[in-house]
Amino acid sequence: MSILALDFMVRALLAGALTGVMAPAVGSYIVQRKLSLLGDGLGHVAIAGVGLALMTGQAPVPVAVAVCVAGAVLIELLRQSGRASGDVGLAILFYGGLASGVLMAGLAGRGAGMLSQFLFGSLTSVNRSDLIVVAAMSALVLVTAIGLSPQLFAVCADEDYARTQGLPTRALNLMIVVMAAVTVAVSMRTVGLMLVSALMVIPVATSNNIVQGFRRSLYTSMMIGLVCATLGVVISYYLDSASGATIVVLAILVFIATLPISTTLERRRRSRPAPVEDDERVFERAEPHESVGESALRPAVLHGDHVDYLHDGHRHAPHGDHFDEH
Known part of the structure; x- marks a missing residue:
């Protein structure tokens, strides 16, 4: 039977493709800011959102998005105010989110085992409403990440200079962490909260192996994420394996495959001086x-x-x- 003849697999392919494009788009800015582990911390906050949804009887995805965004904004404001350094903020995200999520899931009588489908993803259980939420959030994140790429890159590359040029650095930094929070929360049904950070970072690292320049790296990482996500879903269907884990392992294999290309390009760049024009x-x-x-x-x-x-x-x-x- 063709994979496209199954409605749940079509939904899984669409959700996986959207996540594969959205996660590297946000990850490009996260990597530029040297906050590659931010996705892991936000994933733990999203667990708290899932626990709250189970305890209140609400839909997990919208609640997780709201809680994750609130946590990301709080930590960024603490960092900007100097009351908490980046590593302390991430520690708060890791331990506070995980503990409160497990606690609330237990109070709801569902137990920690109920959280497993959100921790590691369950693409085949994505329903129509989940797909609509993923599509809407993906469109919002991609429009922001691409449309404001010069401003967001300026803040990531040189925040002090961006501030002197009149850019609203505070708002732009908040925008980056909010996009990351939304990406993590809506990806919990696709690659899972424990693995979405890998999809935010690995395609970006892979693109940096083969191209130069932030804009080229941004679009290349999105393409790599799209290919890995869709192929990962197909491979997981035929191997009967976990879709999220298959996607991440495939992304890692692609990264390893590009390492020789990176080494070759680096040698060529070092062997010849950068061209200097007449002017x-x-x-x-x-x-x-x-x-x-x-x-x-x-x-x-x-x-x-x-x-x-x-x-x-x-x-x-x-x-x-x-x-x-x-």
Whole structure:
């Protein structure tokens, strides 16, 4: 029997494809901010949302989205106010969310075993209403992640400079964590809360192995996530394996397969100097250029009437209220 002849598998393929595109789109900004474990922390907060839904008799997905967004906003506000560092905030997410979720599930008389389908995903149980929620949230996240990519990238790459250019860095940082929270919560029926972080990070790492530039990496990671998610669903159907685990393992295999390509490209880049055009002049002294999570001197290149800063092999040029990658 064809896989497309089964309604539940069609829904599973659509939900998996949407998750495969949405997770790397958000993950590109999470990785840029060096917060690769944020998805894990938010997954534990979503568990609290599931427990609350079980205790109150509500639908798990909407409640998990609301609780996860509230937790993400709270932790980001604490980080911005200086009352909690990033690792302390993640610890609060990990332990507080997991403990409260298990506690509320127990009070609801459902037990911790009920949480397993949300922890590791259950694509075949995705119903029509779940698919509508996933589609709506995916559209919202993708429009934001792509439409505001210059501003979001500017905040991730150089928050201090973005602030001096008048960008609302506080709101943009909140937007990133909210998108991550929504992605994690709606993905609990597809790849599961324990594995969605992998789908946010691994396709991004894979795309960085084969392409240069943030925008190219963003779209490439989305394509890799889409392929891994859809193929993972198909493979899990024929192997009768867990869909979420199959998707993540496939993504890891693709990442490993691109490692030789990354090594080859890196050797080629090191063997030849970066081209300098006639209207460019490399400064003998590096200009100060603050980067997220670190303070360092960045090589600066005079390019026509502006300056490009070299960062991780890419050229970032100030352009109005954001950075453009050259």
